[in-house]
Amino acid sequence: MSVTSASALHYPWSDAPAPGQTVEVAPGVLWMRMTLPTALNHINVWALADGAGWTVVDTGMHTPSTVDAWNELLSAQGPLQGRPVTRVISTHMHPDHVGMAGALVRRFGARLWMTRLEYLHCRVLVSDTGRPVPPDGVHFYRRAGWNDAQLAGYHEKFGSFGRFIDQLPDSYRRIEDGEELTIGAHTWQVLVGQGHSPEHACLYCPQLNLLISGDQVLPRISSNVSVHPTEPDADPLSEWLASIEKIRHAVPNTTLVLPAHNLPFKGLHERLDALARSVHTGLTQLLLALREPQRTIDVFGSLFARPINDPSLLFMATGESQAHLNHLIQQGRVVVDHVDSHQAAWYRAA
Ligand SMILES: [Zn+2]
Ligand SMILES: [Zn+2]
Numbered sequence: 001m002s003v004t005s006a007s008a009l010h011y012p013w014s015d016a017p018a019p020g021q022t023v024e025v026a027p028g029v030l031w032m033r034m035t036l037p038t039a040l041n042h043i044n045v046w047a048l049a050d051g052a053g054w055t056v057v058d059t060g061m062h063t064p065s066t067v068d069a070w071n072e073l074l075s076a077q078g079p080l081q082g083r084p085v086t087r088v089i090s091t092h093m094h095p096d097h098v099g100m101a102g103a104l105v106r107r108f109g110a111r112l113w114m115t116r117l118e119y120l121h122c123r124v125l126v127s128d129t130g131r132p133v134p135p136d137g138v139h140f141y142r143r144a145g146w147n148d149a150q151l152a153g154y155h156e157k158f159g160s161f162g163r164f165i166d167q168l169p170d171s172y173r174r175i176e177d178g179e180e181l182t183i184g185a186h187t188w189q190v191l192v193g194q195g196h197s198p199e200h201a202c203l204y205c206p207q208l209n210l211l212i213s214g215d216q217v218l219p220r221i222s223s224n225v226s227v228h229p230t231e232p233d234a235d236p237l238s239e240w241l242a243s244i245e246k247i248r249h250a251v252p253n254t255t256l257v258l259p260a261h262n263l264p265f266k267g268l269h270e271r272l273d274a275l276a277r278s279v280h281t282g283l284t285q286l287l288l289a290l291r292e293p294q295r296t297i298d299v300f301g302s303l304f305a306r307p308i309n310d311p312s313l314l315f316m317a318t319g320e321s322q323a324h325l326n327h328l329i330q331q332g333r334v335v336v337d338h339v340d341s342h343q344a345a346w347y348r349a350a
Pocket of ligand 2: 096
């Protein structure tokens with residue numbers, strides 16, 4: 001994810017609620033925040049009044065501090081007034097969004113609501129825990145230009161996806177693009193986006209003029225749009241750009257956006273336009289760089305302002321760079337020049 005300027009946006013609140021506290025952003029819509037043990041140090045999660053209880057949207061990671069925050073929120077005297085969780089909706093499969101889903105649904109006998117690809121993909125990635133690194137994964141990063149020291153980082157990280165996810169429920173309630181969910185007194189439309197994850201659900205409520213955008217639209221950072229070793233030829237950038245268009249048509253600019261990271265904001269269309277512009281700028285710079293053959297790891301300077309110097313950034317930068325390369329390959333504007341003796345692919349403009 002990279003930091004982008006967002007000067008046209010308006011932020012109605014300058015401060016987020018502390019963990020264990022809530023802020024009411026609309027009638028019956030509560031904003032809560034959980035800490036994350038990562039460089040991106042927080043996630044926003046939401047409680048929607050739902051009859052006698054609450055529908056929770058996104059959950060935080062399964063960490064001791066998030067367990068404490070939920071206990072505080074859900075205590076008899078807590079900000080959620082001792083009312084039960086009636087269902088958990090996860091916008092997508094990433095551990096910060098689904099990590100506590102299992103714990104919450106088991107505690108209240110509730111269901112987990114997710115899109116099918118997010119639920120199934122999450123089960124697949126969690127099942128990698130404890131497996132050795134697959135040859136396909138090594139091949140993917142070697143082809144991107146990683147050396148042996150960098151590949152050692154892959155061996156270390158592989159299988160860590162499930163570390164911050166409490167055991168997922170073995171069944172779920174599927175939600176689909178275009179479906180309307182009645183939650184308390186309001187109707188929320190499921191609006192699926194792609195590119196960041198396979199079937200990411202945003203929730204749009206026209207009556208309240210609110211969009212719970214998950215990681216599909218963020219105000220201050222661009223969402224990670226990456227190619228992963230499981231699908232090395234994927235073109236998630238096409239899906240990402242199509243989703244920007246789709247959301248722009250489906251949701252008005254006046255809507256208050258409730259993103260998973262940073263602060264609620266207004267100015268959705270300006271933000272979507274800026275995100276699309278930054279993709280096109282990156283593609284243009286990348287094409288210029290590819291007048292000479294380059295490996296995936298050689299093009300970081302065309303796409304990222306900051307140096308890629310720690311292992312977690314290397315994963316993200318490699319995946320995002322590969323997404324840009326694959327997009328241009330799909331369009332016939334870039335080709336593989338050759339594969340060298342270390343099995344690294346060198347790309348050039350067509
Ligand atoms: Zn995510
Ligand atoms: Zn997230």
